[in-house]
Amino acid sequence: MPIITDTGFAPDDDLALLCLDDLTDSTGQAALDLPLDADPDAVPRHFDRLTHIVIPFPGFADGRGFSLARRLRALGYRGRLRAAGHLIPDQYAFARFCGFDEVQISSEQADRQAESQWTIHTRALPPFLRRRTGGWTQPAT
Amino acid sequence: MYRYDEFDHDYVRARVSEFRDQTQRRIDGALTEDEYKPLRLQNGLYLQLHAYMLRVAIPYGTLNSRQMRTLAMIAERWDEGYGHFTTRQNIQYNWTRLTDVGDILDALADVEMHAIQTSGNCIRNVTADHFAGAAADEIEDPRPTAELIRQWSTAHPEFAFLPRKFKVAVTGSPNDRAVTKAHDIGLRMLRNAAGEAGYEVIVGGGLGRTPMIGKVIRDFLPKDDLLPYLEAILRVYNLHGRRDNKYKARIKILVHETGIEDMRAQVEAEFERQMHEEGGPLVAPDPVQVARIESYFAPPAFEVLPDRSETLEVAMANDAALKTWVENNTSDHRASGHAIVTVAIKGTGEAPGDATTAQMRVLATLGERYSHDELRISHEQNVILPHVRKDDLPAIFSALRKAGLASANAGLITDIIACPGLDYCALATARSIPVAQDLSRRFAAPERAAAIGNFTIKISGCINACGHHHVGHVGILGLEKSGIENYQITLGGDHTETMAVGERAGPGISAEEVGPAIERLVDAYLDTRVDETERFIDTYRRIGAEPFRQALYAA
Numbered sequence: 001m002p003i004i005t006d007t008g009f010a011p012d013d014d015l016a017l018l019c020l021d022d023l024t025d026s027t028g029q030a031a032l033d034l035p036l037d038a039d040p041d042a043v044p045r046h047f048d049r050l051t052h053i054v055i056p057f058p059g060f061a062d063g064r065g066f067s068l069a070r071r072l073r074a075l076g077y078r079g080r081l082r083a084a085g086h087l088i089p090d091q092y093a094f095a096r097f098c099g100f101d102e103v104q105i106s107s108e109q110a111d112r113q114a115e116s117q118w119t120i121h122t123r124a125l126p127p128f129l130r131r132r133t134g135g136w137t138q139p140a141t
Numbered sequence: 142m143y144r145y146d147e148f149d150h151d152y153v154r155a156r157v158s159e160f161r162d163q164t165q166r167r168i169d170g171a172l173t174e175d176e177y178k179p180l181r182l183q184n185g186l187y188l189q190l191h192a193y194m195l196r197v198a199i200p201y202g203t204l205n206s207r208q209m210r211t212l213a214m215i216a217e218r219w220d221e222g223y224g225h226f227t228t229r230q231n232i233q234y235n236w237t238r239l240t241d242v243g244d245i246l247d248a249l250a251d252v253e254m255h256a257i258q259t260s261g262n263c264i265r266n267v268t269a270d271h272f273a274g275a276a277a278d279e280i281e282d283p284r285p286t287a288e289l290i291r292q293w294s295t296a297h298p299e300f301a302f303l304p305r306k307f308k309v310a311v312t313g314s315p316n317d318r319a320v321t322k323a324h325d326i327g328l329r330m331l332r333n334a335a336g337e338a339g340y341e342v343i344v345g346g347g348l349g350r351t352p353m354i355g356k357v358i359r360d361f362l363p364k365d366d367l368l369p370y371l372e373a374i375l376r377v378y379n380l381h382g383r384r385d386n387k388y389k390a391r392i393k394i395l396v397h398e399t400g401i402e403d404m405r406a407q408v409e410a411e412f413e414r415q416m417h418e419e420g421g422p423l424v425a426p427d428p429v430q431v432a433r434i435e436s437y438f439a440p441p442a443f444e445v446l447p448d449r450s451e452t453l454e455v456a457m458a459n460d461a462a463l464k465t466w467v468e469n470n471t472s473d474h475r476a477s478g479h480a481i482v483t484v485a486i487k488g489t490g491e492a493p494g495d496a497t498t499a500q501m502r503v504l505a506t507l508g509e510r511y512s513h514d515e516l517r518i519s520h521e522q523n524v525i526l527p528h529v530r531k532d533d534l535p536a537i538f539s540a541l542r543k544a545g546l547a548s549a550n551a552g553l554i555t556d557i558i559a560c561p562g563l564d565y566c567a568l569a570t571a572r573s574i575p576v577a578q579d580l581s582r583r584f585a586a587p588e589r590a591a592a593i594g595n596f597t598i599k600i601s602g603c604i605n606a607c608g609h610h611h612v613g614h615v616g617i618l619g620l621e622k623s624g625i626e627n628y629q630i631t632l633g634g635d636h637t638e639t640m641a642v643g644e645r646a647g648p649g650i651s652a653e654e655v656g657p658a659i660e661r662l663v664d665a666y667l668d669t670r671v672d673e674t675e676r677f678i679d680t681y682r683r684i685g686a687e688p689f690r691q692a693l694y695a696a
Contacts, residue, residue, distance in 0.1 A: 060176065060302070061179060061262070061302050062302065062384060063299070063300070063301065063302030063303060063379055064379060064380055064384075066298065066299045066300075066301075066302070066379070067299055067376045067379040067380045068380065070299055070376065071376070071380075074414055074415065074418055075414075088172065088176050090159075090163065090180060091301075091302075093298065094298035094299070094301060095298075097298035097299075098298055098299050112170065112171055113166075113171050113172075114171070117166065117171060126152070126295055126296035126297065126298065127146075127148035127149055127151070127152040127292065127295065127296075128292045128293050128295065128296075128297075128424075129298075130148050130151075130152075131146075131148055131292075131427065131430060132427060
């Protein structure tokens, strides 16, 4: 399950994921698996302890993850944000604009869609965004 | 008219090469068919019954003569010599070869056009009043707003994979010619008590298998707040719109199931969150860009003329056909001595909205010579010359007559809307065009059509309602019953500011029965109306469906 960032493919980091219900005020640094139907407003109180939030993409045509990422960034999340599941290379730039730092795909897909197809992500940037300085991606800490 | 800046130019070119690359990746297997399909659709390319169809965007229906000539050239060079103007102010080419698509898109980019987001589950090409900037009844030109929305929605990273397609329409006039209440979002420009410009925001309208009239979600939205507010609606929809059933995935179903009050609360909360984001909302429009857009839609320098044109009066006195055409096909212009011309692409026995290469070239020339180089496509599938001197109407009529474009039937019973239907469309269950052709022949006599007056017939070849049948005074829906085409008639629909969804008259009838049934219905109307100022829809509202139902099924 390779991970894709702006610099290319990296091996799976086998992140240990917790659910929202697993988090308590005494939980240390953790990575959260956040389902698409979760209430984003329940997450901010844990922001400080989260190194990663992972948002699933059950299918590439299901765009809920893009809005959920935007919402989390708007709520002030500064940790790493990962889209995991089925995205296609043509969505990589969209994911980055919406606040994701990285994308995790299946090995089958990585075999089919070479690294170079994922990293030319600056092509065809939306003009509305290019007209203004900066993009939508918040700096990750 | 809007002109591309370097960002628009760069983007449209980059998008063409991106699409060539996507197609290549499909061919070499990097993209599966499922993965390629939405990319193809978001570039306007459908696979239809017999061939690919390319739908080209005409943003808010406005184009210049050079662009119209390119549309003609594409029809001639890469299609069968004609194109089809659609109810969303676009043009479709029905015989596109996959290998030509890149070249067609390049030709479009040469004249600042594209086919982006004319299909797919994204924010579609935005539509507007086809009389924008010309109508005498207008509060404000809706096109700067429509253009701003075009820029904001183009390749919007968050909203390219919505539950379903998303259509926005804008009107700047209280007389709603943009069908705003049948759109996912409708915007009506207005002024508040303090005289400030803003919008009434309507959400959750739509036709299709579950027709719904849009509901007001915000009475008055200040102009500057438009994009953050649209962003809020779209975010709520993207997160909560149904994805389990494509027939329940439009925002109208979300609004219906959630309730407008709850929907409003969610949207307002999302809007407030954005307004309080660090540094302000990310999509607050840049005032410099807004001013730039507005400057492009400044009205042309209209000649100062007396409102009555002696040239026209004399010509009409000598030519009854011209007089009829002027009466039916021109509308009030804001500038004295000027008129708006509707060129009806509705010749007797022809497919509604189909224009040949030669006709498109004539229209381009007329636009250039007589209408400040501007043309419009209406959702009624007609072409508009928005800024014409009344003195020039005789010359325009004469040129249109030579081109077979002088049908004097704008707004009359033969000004029929019809989708492509089973002659082209893979979704269709019955043919639309032959029904429209039959009706146009039955009511071809100009005196008869004029006597009937304003009467809208809208025909769809399947339940998806591209032909807007729900909002026709008479709607005709083509279905299939045990392998045979069957047509359901609806009565009393209205697409304007007094929008109503038509009522089903009764059981479906065969294709051959449609024409005679509509003739009986029209006769019943003529026998019943108070006088000739009472339109069919008025009579229907006065006396109800029953007399018309009886006439329809009298055979």
